[in-house]
Amino acid sequence: MQGAEKIRKRLVHIYGQEKGNQAFKRIYPILESFPAKAKVKKEYFSEKDIVLITYGDSLQSADASPLETLCLFAVKQLKNRFSAIHILPFYPYSSDDGFSVIDFFTVNPELGTWEDIQQIGNHFELMFDFVVNHISSKSEWFSRYLAEEKGFEDLAIEADPSMDLSGVTRPRSLPLLTEYQKRSGEPVWVWTTFSADQIDLNFNSINVLEKMVKVLLHYIDNGARMIRMDAIAYLWKQIGTSCIHLPATHEVVKLFRDIFDLTAPDVINLTETNVPHDENISYFGNGKDEAQMVYNFTLPPLLFYTFVKGNTSILSGWVKKLVLASSNNTFFNFTASHDGIGVRPLEGILPKGEIDDLIDIVKKNGGQVSCKQNADGSESPYELNITYVDAMWRNMGKPDPYHAERFLASQSIMLCLPGVPAIYIHSLLGSRNWEEGFMKTGRARTINREKLNIQDVLTALDDDGSFRSRVFSPYMSLIAIRRLQPAFHPNALFEVLDVHEKVFVLKRSGKGQTVFSITNVTEYPVRLAWMDDDQQVMKDLVNGQVMHTEEVLLAPYQYRWLVPKQ
Structure with a gap:
């Protein structure tokens, strides 16, 4: 099927015949005018692929912008080890450490410029976040929605607060609807899955779809090789359902894949769905029509459990069941990211008592626990907030002689599993919990998001006896060895x-x-x-x-x- 007709049929499947054809007439000219990129890669991924995950300002210097500092560090320290860098949302934002985006099209001037991003892209492939579910309440788009301007009047999802929405699956324990006031003075309750500042976008609107397709193409045009579909599972809303993993959500992900195949066939669609494994891998679709990669969310908590118990039986049994939809798919393997260690992926694998043991250890090791709201209104643990380094610590009231070795052993397993390894900068650098940051913000996730002075980092890495050096040096050696082994191809x-x-x-x-x-x-x-x-x-x-x-x-x-x- 030719690309245009494939996209038209997808839109009809999502919106119905009449509305789908209207959507096609608005979307396809945008795609036609985009300077399409030729396919140059024989395969989507190889054994040489390793991704660094970092905020644009995780490393800071008095002499350069954060993005310039990141580029200098990466080129000097990480070249020929890492193939790609995932720069977490680098756009202007109002909350959630970047995930409440004010303007999708610009770089936060506190971090740097598009030129800085492109300079990093001269040395590494780039992964960008497509924060597709929501936008900041401080954005121009939302202001224009409140003003009821043409083209923005259906940006948000309005709902009656008297309706029973208790069946909606939530990753937060906050109100689902938030009241705002339109310029006319009319009060309106809008859908806010993640926070009052994060306004869910209404993908039932062709206006919204058109705007977000333009955002997607903007990222491709600025060098993105991988696109992370943030919080994609919650994208489509239908009252009376759980509003997670709805069929229309999968169809929108497939639409984005269709757009990649047409305009930039080497770009990888990576879905971020922190849910149980079977739900997670559903985003592979038939192996060729949806995501090429999915986060392997079960790995971080299950690996943590394995080292806590000193027993590999459950991990081994789980790995045996890993299945890929096709040779065009693989897992995005990681043990830590900017978020905490997800608990939901352990559902159906560990009994509640064993999960409670992990929670107790996290608390003992100085970490925090975040909860989610369930469909019945109850709360349950959603995420363990701790650096993975400190998750691997044995807090016994005395020095832990095996701390670095235990952590590196966990990373060795991650590096060998089928998939593409992704390493959070604080894991690579052996970072401990940032308790001061948590005390300052009151947000549990801050504990794993410390901003580091680059000179302090370099000094520690040059000191063979420092904990950072005891993690970084052997970790980098492992990465160098791994990239040379054909048997570690993601699909081997x-x-x-x-x-x-x-x-x-x-x-x-x-x-x-x-x-x-x-x-x-x-x-x-x-x-x-x-x-x-x-x-x-x-x-x-x-x-x-x-x-x-x-x-x-x-x-x-x-x-x-x-x-x-x-």
């Missing part, structure tokens, strides 16, 4: 080997290479009888050691990447 074959409950063993095979990733998740030494059919001489890619594999020895939290010795 994988097999979990059940050898010992204290050891996670993953066999990866592809392009003529086999790698055995072996990780001890405990503070005790472990001896393994070799788990493959043939005992052979192996080389450990991590430390260069050559060994006979009748027996494999693992020190506490040791990880080995073994390949047959040539």
